[in-house]
Structure formats: structure tokens, C-alpha cells
Amino acid sequence: MSSRVSVDSPARRWAAAGGVAVLLLGIWWAAPGRRAQARRTASGVPELHVWSGWMGHERDAFEEIVAAFNVEHPHVRLVNTSTAQDDSKVFRAIVSGAPPDVFFIWNSEYVGALAQHGALRPLDDLMARTGPLAEDILAGGLAQCRYEGRMYALPYLVDAYALFWNKGLFREAGLDPERPPKTLEELLEVAARLTVVGPDGGLTRMGMAPFALHHVCALMGGSLYDADHHRVTADSAENVRALEWLCALVERQGGSAQVDAFSAGFGEYASSQQEYFAGKVAMVESGQWWPSFTERFAREMDYGVCALPYPADRPDLRNTVPFGGNFACIPAGSRHPDLAWEFLAWTQTRVAQAHFARVMHGVPNLKQFLELPELTTGSRENEAFGVVCSLAGGPNGRAFPVTPANTLFSRELELAVDFATHGTKTPAQAMHDVTVRVQREIDQILEAGR
């Protein structure tokens, strides 16, 4: 005889109801809103959640900063969570109503879009309360934080770009190793002389690898965007000239087919196989972290660092420095904006700037800390770092403009380089197409925001 239990038995019903209750309880417990509210330590100190993208040893370095802040600020506990360099995690958190209190944006191209759509808290009132003063921040860093006249981000160290050259390869090519190219025209000549063609007709060395178009635009004095009139100006004469110069750089080193084939063999960026460290490229445009990389990956290299060249007919553009950097934002839904600002203001102190700059090899973003002796003296690496820092403090700092469509903008610029260097479009046509496409997008975004 089978002992069947009715599905309607009270025991089963209770078991089913219990199961559903446990499930619902689990969902409630995991709900972002509930978790967001429970942000206090056992001792009642509020927890301040910062999300950052640093990984590996950089994350460790930032954790040291977090620990230092916590020691100095016992009334709050700062907790770092890594976004693994994926900004979309922050976007999803903002949309779901459970954002961090403060976050470092990995890709600064998103600042304009987030600000435009009201996802960021403006920082002007907080800055006015405690500082830092806008005029104390390096111009190239400040430019990346402002959108529509308001501050939406604060830099915590910036990246500044310069020219690094391998003196040994200069000697091999019969060039004066102490005389790097001063003008962009001169750079083309020097790059051609440093380029070496192997017996099979392929390149075995390049004078200089092509670098980001918007950096060349900055060197040419071009502006990509007129923020006052919301006009994309990628097709201005200076910017077209910048793309023409990049095409010439490729042509002078054998043309796009040769350069493509040769650059396909470049090694990993942060390694001794990187093309410059491996001696495959004689000059490189890079940032202030390069001296540290050189010590790690090519300790024996005899090298120099100087400002990027300028157009011969525009000496006023001497010492132009393209900027990047790390930027912190407070999301509109931050539960502790004042505490978040307390942390951000603290990142602008001498101790926080110097410590992070030392381990992260970033340029302090405040003018008064550019010449800290512990950062800029005592070793070849520090002195080269100091050269970049002093360039960063000059008047010609330039940055990618903040627009609500920067991801599209930068991708379009990459495409323009691709089309122009391969001869599919003329530089003028390529830049015109960038202008049309990005302008259309910005118009639509601004129209929708009205």
C-alpha cells in the first residue's frame, strides 16, 4: 500500500508558506535601499562609502589613504569598494537609488553626461565653504571638472603629458642626444631619421609612435568644443592641421601599412616588452608615471624628458601640456554629502597629496604642491617627475572638453585618425564628420534636457 500524502495537507501548506516567507525575507534583506540605510558601524559612527577603480598595488595605495583618513577622522569611517574599473556599476547604483556616498570615476569622459542628467551633486557650495580655491587647482585638472559653469568633480592628482626620448637611439641615428625636437615640424624630421627599415623592407624601429589626436589638437592650439555656444569645433583649422600632422607622422615613418604591421608586434604596456622600453620606438608621448616605469622596465636606459613640441609658427604654445587625471564625484543621491566633501577636501591637503603622489606617481593637482622636495629630488626618477610637474604648473595646460557626449566624441576622434591615416578620408573630411555626428548628438541631449 502506498502512503501518499495529500498536497493539501496542512503540514505542506505551512512548509510552502514558510519557504515563501524565507524567500521574501531574503529579498528584503538584500534590497539596495535597506542596505543603503544601514550605514553605521556598531559604535554608531556613520560609514562613508567610496567606490574607486584602482586595482592591485594601486588599490593597496588607495587603501593606505583611506586608513590615514580614518585615523584623522574618528567621527566617520571611510570604506573603499573597488568597482574594478567599471563605471557602469556606479551608474546602476545611482539609478537604483543606492549610490555610494562618493566615487572616483574611472573614465572621466562620463563626467559631462552624468552632470547633464542630474546624477552628480554640484560641488561649488561645498568648495566655497572649505576650499580648495579653484585658482589653486591646476588649470588642466580644473577644466575636466567643470560643466556648464559648475564644478561636478574634484581632481585627486592629475596626469600631465610630456615627451620622453631615448638618448642612446638618438646617438645611433647621429642626432644630438641633448637636443630633442622643439617644434612639431622638427619632430617629423627627427622621427623619420630615427626610423629604421629592416632587410625585408619592414620597420625595425620607429621614431615616434602616433599618439592621441586630442593631444595633438591641444599642441596645435585647437579647441574641440565651444562650451559657451555648445558648438563642436573639431573641424577648426587647428584641429584639421593636427590630424594632418598625425598623418604626416605616419607617412614619414613608412606609411600606415608599415606602421600598422610594426605596431602589431608591440608588447604589453606596463612591461619591459613595451615598444619604447624594448628599443623599438625612440620617442614617446607619456605621462609623469613614465620615469617610474623606466626605472622598473628599462633601468639602464639613458633618457630625457621635456615639453611636447609646438607648431613652429605658434611659439606662444610652447610648453603645452595635455592633462588627464583621477576625479572624485558626489552622486546626487549621496546620503552623506557633507562627510563625503570632508573626505574630498582632505584629499587636497599636503599629506594626502604627497602620499598618494608618491605611490601612484600622479602630479599633485594643487599648484602649491608641485615642487615638494620628497617628490621631485633625490633620484633620477624624481627629477624627471619634477620636470613634468613643473611643466604641469605652466599656463598652457589643456584637457579634453567636458561635453555630455564625450564617449561618442573620443570614439569619433579615434575613427577620424583611422580613416585619415589609411587614406579613406581627407583630414578635413574626417574632422568634419566628427563635428557633424557629435554636434547632432549634443543637440539632441540638450534639447531633451530642456
Next chain:
Amino acid sequence: MSLADRRRLVRGLLFVSPWLVGFVGLQLYPMLLSLYLSFCRYNTLTPPRFVGIENYRTMLFADEYVWTSIGNTLFMMLELPASVVLGIGTALLLNRAARAIGLFRTLYCLPYVLPSVSAGLLWLWVLNSDQGLVNALLGLLHIPGPSWLKDAQWAKPGFMLMDLWGIGGSTLIYLAALQGVPQHLHEAAELDGAGPWARFRHVTLPAVSPTVFFLVVTGALGVLQYFAQTFVMTKGQPENSTLFFGLYLFQNAFEYFRMGFACAMAWLLFLVALLATYLIFRTSARWVYYEAQEGAR
């Protein structure tokens, strides 16, 4: 409906409720929501705003990259006939009773088990114009290899080469189909004087045609959704030559804050996939042979 029937219905629904909840919550609702969002301007950060057919109009008439991506995706359809020929050919070879055939079958199927992202990263090196395996082999034949993934003319053929390398999955299914071809049909044809080609053409091919049909349908849908490889390897470059529809959809949704537009693209993709499947089904009566159907006539 009697009370007992109603109770049975409720019980039945309760039994299938895990699937029902999953289907409604994770498939039907997102699909319907994406249909609604395709008629909205939606940037994911602010509430959607209804704009009628604007996204569809922009997609079809104002955004040239949509057509570029459609052209690139359709070009990849060329790999379908190649994969059928190569898949059946390989399966025929692997269907022979040779020594260590199990080892060969395993080797041919190995690339198939590799995730497409890993395969993409691997093929970045295989197709490397300076140090890659493909160009090294071409070099042995004194053929100068192209800059595969940096040359707009060669990037898509490079992707095809990679996909054909991974046809082990199809080969496995063709192999199973070949082993299901009734031996007596081969013997009868042989007695009638049919040679190897005639036996393949008139016995083997009709017998495996339902498998070809299945793999063509799934292959076409796979090509329409082509994404992971290009996302990992080229991000649409060079010169937009690998900007496939799926990649452009992703860029709009998650990089350009144009979720409404991306939803419209997703619905176009859905309709095209539906149409492609329908057309393949319609033509199947002419070239797909079902033994049971034939017997019933």
C-alpha cells in the same frame, strides 16, 4: 469550471510557477519594457520620455552607422555556407573507422569548448600581422600576410577565419547525423551501381539535411547577434569595418546613454531574426528531407 478543476488548475500553475515567474519576470516583462522604451528617449539616468517613432526614424534614415553595422553583419553571413561545407567535410573525415579517431574527434572539438572571449583574445595573437601564426604560415608559402585586424579589407575575413576554426560544435552534430544515416540505403545504392559521390549526393546529404537546416538557422541567428569577439578584439575598428549590429547596439545602450535608441535597434534585430528564420523555414521544403514525412505521403 468546477471547483475541483479550478483547484487542479491552481495546483498545475503552482507546479510550473518557478518557470512562469522566471519567464514573466526575466523575459516577457523586459521584452515588453524594451518595446515601450524603444518609443522613448531614455538615457538610463532620468525617466524615459515618450517620443513616438523618433528612434526608429533616426535608426533607419539618420544614423549611417546603423547601416554600416547591418552591412558588416550581413557580410558575416558568408561564413554560413563555408561552415556547412567545412563542417560536413570534417565530419565525413571523422566518421571513418581510422586509428586513434577518438583523439582526432577530440582535437577538432576542442576549439568549440573555448568561450568566445578567450578565443578572441587568443586570435588577437594568431592574427597578429607581425608575429601571428597565420602570417607565419603564409610566409612559408612566400605569401605576404595582411595586417588582419588593422586593415579594413581584412578584418572581417579574419573574424571568419576564427569562427571557422571553432566549427567543432557543428562538426560534432554532423557526425552524430552521419552515424544515423541508415546503412541499408548505402548498400542498396551501392548494389545499384552508385559511386561514392552519388551515394553522398543522394543518400548522405538528404539524410543529414535536417541537421544542416538546424545549424543554418542557429548559425544565422548567431551571426545576427555577433558581439563578444569584436567587443574583445577590435571594438568596431578599423574604420568601423567590424562594427557589427550587436556591438553598435551595446555602445548605444551602455556607452552613449541612448538606451531608448538601443531598444529600437534590439527590436529591429528581433524582427530581422524572425524574418530570416521564416525565410529559411519557407525554403526548407525544397531542400530538407524528412524520412517520416516521405513515408507518410
